[in-house]
Amino acid sequence: MSEAVIRPAAGYESTRPDLLASLDPLLRAWLPRQRWFAGKGRPVTGFSLVASTELLPSGLLHLLVRAQQPTVPAQGEAAPGPGDCYQLLLGFRRTLPPHLAPALIGHPEHGPLAGYAVYEGLHDPRVATLLLERLRTPGRSGVLRFELAPGADIPGGLAPRTLGAEQSNSSLVYGERFILKLLRRVVPGVNPDLELPLLLAREGCSRVPAPAAWCTAELDGTEPLTLGVLQPFLAGAEDGWELALRTLAKGDDFRAQAHALGRATAEVHAALASAAPTVSLGPPQREQIADAMLERLRATAQDVPMLRPYVSSLGAAFEELRELPDTDDLFAQRVHGDLHLGQCLRTADGSWNLIDFEGEPARPLAERRKPQPAVRDVAGMLRSFDYAARSHQPWAPRWAEDCRAAYCAGYAAGGGGDPYAYPALLRAFETDKAVYELLYEARHRPDWLPVPMAAIRRLADASGGPPHH
Ligand SMILES: Nc1ncnc2c1ncn2[C@@H]1O[C@H](COP(=O)(O)OP(=O)(O)O)[C@@H](O)[C@H]1O
Ligand SMILES: [Mg+2]
Structure with a gap:
């Protein structure tokens, strides 16, 4: 590193x-x-x-x-640090x-x-x-x-x-x-x-x-x-993951919560965009993002053979990043960097707070501090709903889909722009996240591999077509 x-x-x-x-x-x-x-x-x-x-x-x-x-000498790794x-x-x-x-x-x-x-x-x-x-x-x-x-x-x-x-x-x-x-x-x-x-x-x-x-x-x-x-300390607050699992166990609806979470995320993004410099997402920046995602996809496929059949269709999703239009509403900004249900705390008065802005601790600090498309955080939350739905027996795919849609609607209502406005961008970040999860689960929790694999299959199918939501 x-x-x-x-x-x-x-x-x-x-x-x-x-x-x-x-x-x-x-x-x-x-x-x-x-x-x-x-x-x-x-x-x-x-x-x-x-x-x-x-x-x-x-x-x-x-x-x-x-x-x-x-x-352990890994691919492309320099001399021991x-x-x-x-x-x-x-x-x-x-x-x-x-x-x-x-x-x-x-x-x-x-x-x-x-x-x-x-x-x-x-x-x-x-x-x-x-x-x-x-x-x-x-x-x-x-x-x-x-x-x-x-x-x-x-x-x-x-x-x-x-x-x-x-x-x-x-x-x-x-x-x-x-x-x-x-x-x-x-x-x-x-x-x-x-x-x-x-x-x-x-x-x-x-x-x-x-x-x-x-x-x-x-x-x-x-x-x-x-x-x-x-x-x-937000005394008495409950984190989004616990709350989601409790809701699932009771067979309750989580859409209103997901909507409120989307709104909270949009507010934090808006504040970050005005508090720290933003950069435009022109062709060179998008090229860089697509290259890095492609690189992670290929490296992960080396380590996790079950990913290999999907590499070409997932790679195509990254290629689409290069073809996005040049508009002002495509930009990079400081983001949370590791947003999921466990990083959201709901206080007694029902409002959502976001915590833990460290980003993914495994990535180098300089990388974590770089501006990125806000949709990266949105993608993280969408994956988190999937994880919650999968930890429930029986699997509750419909619950996850409802939450995902409600979260995105809340995000748009909070002034954050519609996450589905650039489906290719959202899909690319969701794919990148699912690839990251796959590597993580392969190394640490093989029992959980079906969760990212289900997303990998869905995203590979969706590649080229409209986003699945
Ligand atoms: N301001 C806070 N109020 C209440 N609980 C908090 C607060 N900050 C953190 N926590 C609790 O501590 C846990 C870990 O905090 P976090 O910042 O996410 O650290 P980590 O980097 O270890 O994930 C959270 O999941 C939450 O339960
Ligand atoms: Mg945390």
Whole structure:
């Protein structure tokens, strides 16, 4: 991946020369077991320290470490990179109280932490509380910079709890009023999950919780890295995926919700289009999009043989992108980038919020921050309705079709333009998404392969004809 290289922070080696060496065997066993560890399936052969900051002189160490892993040489992949950089918050105590036993990482045998129990700090209310205190007061601690949004009002003393459902990040909820999302695999540059909600807040968009405080690392020779974002917690909100499954289980209609979701998406898109630069989607841009999609299709077909019979008809859908007219309403803008039902929260008053603007974490940051056709997000949601309908037994294809139509109608009603105005564009993005899903399921959840495969078949059939909706 073409991420900029993160260099070690100056001045570290002189202060704690053997810290990392003493933690090395502990982290080697612990890190690969973490859900957010991105390098699954490849052994960790060593660590290098990027930065260490003591946030609590006798109890909390903030580390940025790079995990060295031999890369499996994939097609077209360059020489092994320097390894992913992770953010760790290590607690250390002489004796670990019983309630923290499950958080134990280990006991270093030598080095500055010899004689201490080292543990996952986020599970310790004392550590979590300190972190919130640090976020409430802007300024620097070592390489870390803490910033507060203008006018942010964060009370002290909010009781912390961890959020169970962690995926690629770790979150803490404070007093049911704020949620702190800590990024785990970090790369240079502002994370869109901070950048876009900040832009949206300035734009007056109320569909996205506004960042209240955040933390970045400032390292020599690279752009600041986003480490964590604190935002209001939407207490009692239910995510769209849970709600959709519950609706399906009861045999209820979801069209009104899907319509409202379409409207919310259009509002967020409109705000993003006015808050960040847009670029026209002329022939060269469309050419580039079609080429990249075609490339992903071919590469996926190499790995997933069941895709092969459909490559030529799906490829034809991408070719159609080249023939679109040149009009002002075809443009690229900043988008959500990973929109699906699980990224939409419905609050108690029935309104929809969108969260998690990180984009697809597996893609390089520079790519995630590029303007893209808004229809990419629409396609993501359409695929998500399909997934929901497929997780219900028996399969509910009609439910998905109704939701898809209602969502697009809501999107158009919200001023976002009719997603069906350029069927070739929508079909291309839906196809690209289904191809991505196919690769993901083939690698991680083979039981789910029928879901993207059904879409692949439908999209291959629709290629050349009118869109299926
Ligand atoms: N502002 C919020 N209010 C309430 N719950 C939230 C909020 N932000 C995130 N969550 C909860 O945390 C989960 C994970 O957050 P998300 O930003 O999507 O992180 P991830 O990158 O791990 O998917 C969400 O699915 C949601 O349940
Ligand atoms: Mg998410």
